Amino acid sequence: MLQLILFYIFGAIAIISAILVITQKNIVHSAVFLAATLLSVAGVFLTLHAEFLAGVQVIVYVGGILVLFVFVIMLISMERSVHERQFSRHWMIALIASLALIGEFGYGIYKGKDSFLLPPAEAAPSPETVLGNAEAVGTALYTTYLLPFEIASILLLVAIVGAVVLAKRRTVGE
Amino acid sequence: MVSTYHYLFLAAALFTIGVIGVLTRRNIMVILMSIELMMNAVNINLIAFSDHLQHQTGQIFAIFVITVAAAEAAVGLGIVIAMFKNKETMNINEIDLMKW
Numbered sequence: 220m221l222q223l224i225l226f227y228i229f230g231a232i233a234i235i236s237a238i239l240v241i242t243q244k245n246i247v248h249s250a251v252f253l254a255a256t257l258l259s260v261a262g263v264f265l266t267l268h269a270e271f272l273a274g275v276q277v278i279v280y281v282g283g284i285l286v287l288f289v290f291v292i293m294l295i296s297m298e299r300s301v302h303e304r305q306f307s308r309h310w311m312i313a314l315i316a317s318l319a320l321i322g323e324f325g326y327g328i329y330k331g332k333d334s335f336l337l338p339p340a341e342a343a344p345s346p347e348t349v350l351g352n353a354e355a356v357g358t359a360l361y362t363t364y365l366l367p368f369e370i371a372s373i374l375l376l377v378a379i380v381g382a383v384v385l386a387k388r389r390t391v392g393e
Numbered sequence: 394m395v396s397t398y399h400y401l402f403l404a405a406a407l408f409t410i411g412v413i414g415v416l417t418r419r420n421i422m423v424i425l426m427s428i429e430l431m432m433n434a435v436n437i438n439l440i441a442f443s444d445h446l447q448h449q450t451g452q453i454f455a456i457f458v459i460t461v462a463a464a465e466a467a468v469g470l471g472i473v474i475a476m477f478k479n480k481e482t483m484n485i486n487e488i489d490l491m492k493w
Contacts (some may be wrong), residue, residue: 230403237407237430241414246422253426256407260433263403267444272436272452279459284429284466291470292422295477306417313416320412324405332398355449356456364453371460378464385471 222266229262250289257281271353400441408434419484421476425469432462 236255243249257280264273307313360368407430414427436455443451476488 226399226403230399233403234406234410237410240426240430241410241418241423246420249423249426253429256430257433260407260437263400263437264440267400267440269440269443269452269455272440272455275456275459276436279463280429280433284463287466287470288422288426291473294474295483307419310417313413316416317409317413321405321409324409328398328401328405352449352452356452359449359453360456367453367457371457374464375460378467382467382471385468385475 225262226266229259229266232256232259233263246292247289250285250292253288254281254285257285269352271356397441397445400437404434404437404441406434407431407437419486421473421483421485421488424485425466425473428465428469429462432458 233256236252236259239252240249240256243252257276261273261276261281264270264276411427411429411431411434414430415424418424418427436458439451439455439458441451443449443455473483477483480487482488
């Protein structure tokens with residue numbers, strides 16, 4: 220019961236602030252509402268017994284990515300962008316595409332709803348109940364998924380180098 | 394009791410809001426934020442199925458999605474800064490240098 224109440228609270232906050240993210244004219248307000256969305260998604264992760272992922276969500280998304288967003292918003296001048304056209308002229312096409320997407324989601328979930336009535340996992344204790352969430356995830360990450368983990372670190376290295384190259388000042392010689 | 398069904402609807406709603414944001418807004422910062430919203434929706438799906446099947450693989454994949462989101466934000470914001478230095482605008486309609 221508690222899980223249901225928490226799910227509805229966090230889900231409602233997530234959806235309302237997500238709508239506000241894409242409707243605010245001022246991008247600083249959008250960033251603040253994005254923080255609210257990300258934090259409530261972390262709460263949704265908690266109701267799914269993914270405590271480690273909830274912590275990662277708060278630290279990486281809210282503490283890292285969002286701060287980067289706000290930092291860039293402060294770097295660029297905002298006076299002009301507030302007066303610029305905020306919404307696309309082709310909103311009719313966007314509306315049709317979004318309605319098609321909603322219909323597709325609804326149809327897919329409706330057709331697949333029987334598969335969610337499966338009895339939840341067999342009686343055998345899952346690694347999480349024995350070890351705890353962070354230990355189970357860490358063990359799988361460093362054994363079964365070691366190669367993808369290393370590839371992810373290379374991806375981050377490439378992204379750091381790319382960001383520095385893109386943002387650095389052009390010297391006269393170039 | 395919350396079923397996996399509930400989480401799928403929440404994720405679908407968040408993803409659709411992200412798509413609408415990308416399609417309708419002209420400000421590149423808001424478009425990047427909408428992409429983050431969509432990645433979050435995907436993460437909710439992955440973790441919901443991880444809980445449904447009592448297997449932690451979904452959570453591992455969610456970690457990789459977060460990694461890709463961080464890389465994407467770093468490169469995307471670098472591009473925004475470089476672009477703002479050149480064109481002094483955040484409106485994607487005015488960025489048409491490579492448009493044929």
